[in-house]
Amino acid sequence: MHDLETRGHLLTEQANAGSENLDRLSSLELVDLFNWEDARTLLAIAHARESLAAAIDLTARALKKGGRLFYVGAGTSGRLGVLDAAECPPTFCTPPELVQGIIAGGAGALIRSSEELEDRAEDGENAIAHRQITELDVVLGITAGGTTPFVQGALQAAQSRGATTIFMACVPADxxxxxxxxxxxxxxxxxxxAGSTRLKAGTVTKMALNIISTSVMVKLGKVYGNRMVDVAITNNKLRDRAVRILNDLAGIEREQASDLLQRSNQSVKLALLMHWTGLDAEAGKRRLEDCQGQLRDAVLKHQKNSD
Known part of the structure; x- marks a missing residue:
């Protein structure tokens, strides 16, 4: 843990020489400055490409074995983790427990500042115990400055339980x-x-979480080509998207697509498999289960069996 007096040297706390006259800039100059600085997020992602890929592989492997992914953070970092977790069920039809966000202060911290709660490592430890995290799970700690006790406490508790741990920060390891x-x-x-890590640090964190969660879902078979074939059809927009996916990939009209969705219990993936193989819904479900949810593998297996 780091004392408050030692944090001034952190990259996230230093003053930016390029914005020393921030309070004297015109609106257009402000926009240009933000745009220039935000370009650094792309470089940061590029430099972290190998560690991001390692996180994707470890997480996908854990989830395939029945594990869960937990994001842990405080303040902006915590909110971004909760946001990414909350968007997985509608996008990929995952159960809400598969990807979870843990934020210091709980749900109330999503809309009200509660940054003082990030200083309690024991709260992070308790959050890990409360969720009964095991060696099957992955815990990804998000802390822009790297020193957040809540996150460090959670990660250390997760390590003691044998979980896979990922540390994400916007300061160098030294x-x-x-x-x-x-x-x-x-x-x-x-x-x-200076010090406002909801800006570039927040932006690059959101980018990194987008990459990790989406790539993991690709490896779990939630995507065919570049289509979200496990989309949860919970409103008119998503129903229209599901129909359009069937239009495009199966080459069928809307009426036939709607009929396929009804017969597949609103599963785009199953509807595609049924259309391409002639299997009924029950046989298609068994085939997908045999192929760990991988639509492409299920189609290829059917073709091999038919030859």
Whole structure:
């Protein structure tokens, strides 16, 4: 843990030489400055490509074995983790327990500042115990400055339970070191507004979480080509998307697509398999289960069996 007095040297706390006259800029100059600085997020992602790929592989492997993914953070970092977790069920039809967000202060911290709660490592430890995290699970700790006690406490508790741990920070390892299975450093430099890590640090964190969660879902068979074939059809927009996926991939009209969705219990993936193989819904479900949810593998297996 790091004392408050030692944090001024952190990359996320330093003053940005390029924004020293921030309070004197015109609106257009402000926009241009933000745009220039935000370009650093793309470079940061590129430099972290290997650690991001390692996180994807470890997480996908764990989830295939029945594990869960937990994001842990405080303040902006915690909110971003909760957001990414909340978007997995509608996008990929995952159960809500598969990807979960843990934020210091609980649900109330999503809409009200509760940054003082990030200083309690024991709260992070308790959150891990409360969710009964095991060696099957993955815990990804998000902390822009790297020193958040809530996150470090949670990761250490997860490690003691044998879980896979991932550390994500926006400071270099020589400023804050932490031992984890994967160490992701997203180095975007000092913020335009010194210390305000909801800016570049928040943006690059959102980008990294997008990459990790989406790539993991690809490896879990939630995607065919670049289509979300496990989309949860919960409103008119998503129903229309499901029909359009069937239109495009199966080459059928809307009426036939709607009929397929009804016969497949609103599963785009199953509807496609039924259309391409002639299997009924029950046989198609068994085939997908045999292929761990991988639509492409299920189609190929049917073709081999038919030859």
């Amino acid at each position: 400023q804050v070191s932490f031992s984890a299975d994967v160490d992701i450093r997203l180095l975007v430099g000092p913020e335009i507004l």
